Amino acid sequence: MTVQESTGSTVSPAGADDAVFEIDQVSVKYGSFTALRDVSFAIARNEVTAFIGPSGCGKSTLLRSLNRMNDLVPGASVDGEIRFNGENIYESDIDGGEVRRRIGMVFQRPNPFQMSIYDNVAFGPRLNGYKGNMDDLVEQSLRRAGLWDEVYKKLKESGTAISGGQQQRLCIARAIAVEPEVLLMDEPCSALDPIATLKIEDLIRELAGSFSIVIVTHNMQQAARVSDKTAFFSVEDGDGDRRAGELVEFASTDYIFTKTTNKRTEDYISGRFG
């Protein structure tokens, strides 16, 4: 596998042992349009990896490819291999639904189900036939999401009748209740105020010990605050608005934000581009 990493970075290429995902020459198309071209790098286990880059460079496209969410997008197709724990999730005998159960996702806008707070968290475990004590699991998941103290008196109330920041933490509790190995987060704070954002960022750092987290963010301070490694994407050089996205640089977050010598990364980080 080719692993694109910066020379001089402190990151050693993650091999199959410590990589949760190996992304190997992945290109993603929507119909005939190549949204992302030939991306290769590895995502380490139990770390936070941030995807940054200008609008339209394919960050969300790649994130959705990691749990085959793109299967649900008409016209989307993925070439190359994405190995999750060493197994290519795009093999024909792998069930996309099963992949999505093992890899949780949190979206831009909090999207609690129209049901009680309790039922939101219990939904996934019930679907999976969880046999343990559901009350304990709900409490533990809400505690891990930093929400228990705020909602324990109103577990029977609607999951949509709490603040946006609380709803997003409820969505995180719902995602972790089924014990996924990975949490994919697509700009999880973009609809939140600064205080709710900081709470989610603290939570991401706390959860990183137990889960591998991949976060797409437009907010570079956020990437710098929460992530261990950063992948910077951009669109290919040239004219026209149908240019493919590509991985420019992947390295430790510290390297990307303070030491990079890559001009394209520097220009983006310093706000000269994008």
Ligand SMILES: Nc1ncnc2c1ncn2[C@@H]1O[C@H](COP(=O)(O)OP(=O)(O)OP(=O)(O)O)[C@@H](O)[C@H]1O
């Ligand atoms: N469902 C789709 N059908 C066709 N083209 C799409 C679709 N989704 C995304 N694209 C195109 O693919 C490219 C990458 O989009 P993507 O949303 O992955 O970028 P992004 O880096 O996440 O952008 P943003 O930061 O604005 O969310 C863009 O040119 C976008 O217009």
